[in-house]
Amino acid sequence: MPHDEPSRAAAGGDDTAVLLRRCADGDRAAFRMLYDRWGSRLHGIALRITRQAALAADATQDAFVQIWQQAHRFDPDRGAAEAFLVSLVRYRALDLVRRQSREVPGHEPDEREDESPDALSRLVSTAEGAALHRCLGTLDEERRRLVMLAFVEGQSHSELAQRLKVPLGTVKSSIRRSLLSLRECLAS
Amino acid sequence: MSDAPDRDLLAAEYVLGTLEGDEAQEAARLLRDDPAFAVAVRAWEARLVPLANTVPPVAPPPDLWDRISAATGAQAGGTDNVVSLALRRRMRVWQASTGVGLAIAASLAAFIVLRPVPAPRVAVLAPLAGGVPVLVATAEPNGALNVRPNGTIAVPSDRDLELWALAAGETRPRSLGVLPAGGRQLVASLSPGTQLLVSLEPRGGSPTGQPTGPVLYGGRLVAVD
Numbered sequence: 001m002p003h004d005e006p007s008r009a010a011a012g013g014d015d016t017a018v019l020l021r022r023c024a025d026g027d028r029a030a031f032r033m034l035y036d037r038w039g040s041r042l043h044g045i046a047l048r049i050t051r052q053a054a055l056a057a058d059a060t061q062d063a064f065v066q067i068w069q070q071a072h073r074f075d076p077d078r079g080a081a082e083a084f085l086v087s088l089v090r091y092r093a094l095d096l097v098r099r100q101s102r103e104v105p106g107h108e109p110d111e112r113e114d115e116s117p118d119a120l121s122r123l124v125s126t127a128e129g130a131a132l133h134r135c136l137g138t139l140d141e142e143r144r145r146l147v148m149l150a151f152v153e154g155q156s157h158s159e160l161a162q163r164l165k166v167p168l169g170t171v172k173s174s175i176r177r178s179l180l181s182l183r184e185c186l187a188s
Numbered sequence: 189m190s191d192a193p194d195r196d197l198l199a200a201e202y203v204l205g206t207l208e209g210d211e212a213q214e215a216a217r218l219l220r221d222d223p224a225f226a227v228a229v230r231a232w233e234a235r236l237v238p239l240a241n242t243v244p245p246v247a248p249p250p251d252l253w254d255r256i257s258a259a260t261g262a263q264a265g266g267t268d269n270v271v272s273l274a275l276r277r278r279m280r281v282w283q284a285s286t287g288v289g290l291a292i293a294a295s296l297a298a299f300i301v302l303r304p305v306p307a308p309r310v311a312v313l314a315p316l317a318g319g320v321p322v323l324v325a326t327a328e329p330n331g332a333l334n335v336r337p338n339g340t341i342a343v344p345s346d347r348d349l350e351l352w353a354l355a356a357g358e359t360r361p362r363s364l365g366v367l368p369a370g371g372r373q374l375v376a377s378l379s380p381g382t383q384l385l386v387s388l389e390p391r392g393g394s395p396t397g398q399p400t401g402p403v404l405y406g407g408r409l410v411a412v413d
Contacts, residue, residue: 040245068260083237129238179200
């Protein structure tokens with residue numbers, strides 16, 4: 001079971017919130033525990049977006065530095081610890097990979113491998129994941145794929161248009177409609 | 189937010205990561221300036237985060253913890269750690285005492301930012317990897333910022349040092365301009381807890397508006413009551 005780690009981490013969300021609280025108090029042992037628990041997960045996310053080992057390591061490093069510096073901003077009343085941590089590494093990875101593509105014209109990252117067909121089934125390990133899985137199921141195949149590619153692989157509107165050979169406007173409106181459907185479905 | 193459906197969609201696209209160009213800049217600006225937009229972003233992060241569970245974990249490089257440890261000032265053991273701990277505690281008490289949503293918290297933050305504390309503040313800038321202080325910065329309540337070297341700083345002839353301010357909670361520093369090796373006096377509005385950073389840049393400063401070279405020195409502004 002290579003993927004039982006995410007569900008275990010998700011199930012330990014409360015512990016993560018406690019560790020973040022301790023980080024906010026300057027507790028380095030808690031910071032190390034947080035790294036042991038989340039390092040591989042966040043690095044996997046960064047690697048999927050950047051597709052370059054060095055850039056992914058930078059993104060993971062920056063995310064943990066931000067976690068240490070911003071732990072006091074985490075408020076359990078406002079959101080899950082998981083969303084706080086995952087968002088930090090995703091934004092950092094997106095920032096680094098897009099900055100690189102701007103500054104190194106013509107830089108082509110490695111080819112993307114096809115996403116595993118059972119990727120979606122891994123969603124159902126948590127209650128929130130199961131709800132999102134159900135709602136993604138209400139989208140047609142193409143739209144579901146767009147949302148997944150965007151979130152998981154960090155593809156921009158224009159990258160998606162290029163990759164799927166669809167006009168940019170079509171990608172944008174398709175994603176917007178998908179997001180509206182998801183919002184409505186998740187609220188019900 | 190019911191009257192701003194476009195804003196909510198923009199927040200969703202920001203979280204999804206698909207925005208580019210003007211739209212990306214607009215989202216970044218709103219995230220900084222509009223508490224309601226920040227709330228919408230947090231909500232979308234919570235909605236979509238389970239998607240990250242579909243990505244298999246990958247062990248980071250073995251030396252990554254050491255790099256993180258160095259970058260977070262494990263070595264300092266002195267001023268910065270102690271001071272930032274005190275600052276964070278103050279922040280926490282303040283957060284707990286509001287206890288009602290980001291909007292109020294954010295407006296309070298704006299209030300605090302707009303009112304400089306009436307005592308001079310000092311930052312000691314040391315190499316991020318540890319070592320003796322290289323620069324000392326003093327920020328007066330009237331906005332005067334005086335940055336002085338603590339000894340001699342060697343800068344390659346084809347490079348310039350650039351000074352940056354990273355406000356507490358922000359992830360992108362704001363340029364305060366090129367910093368001559370002999371120091372500089374300038375005027376800047378800096379909120380409490382701001383970190384001052386110095387990076388090595390091409391002559392004339394960073395061409396991108398963000399640090400492009402290594403960040404050499406850093407330190408946090410703290411009140412000297």
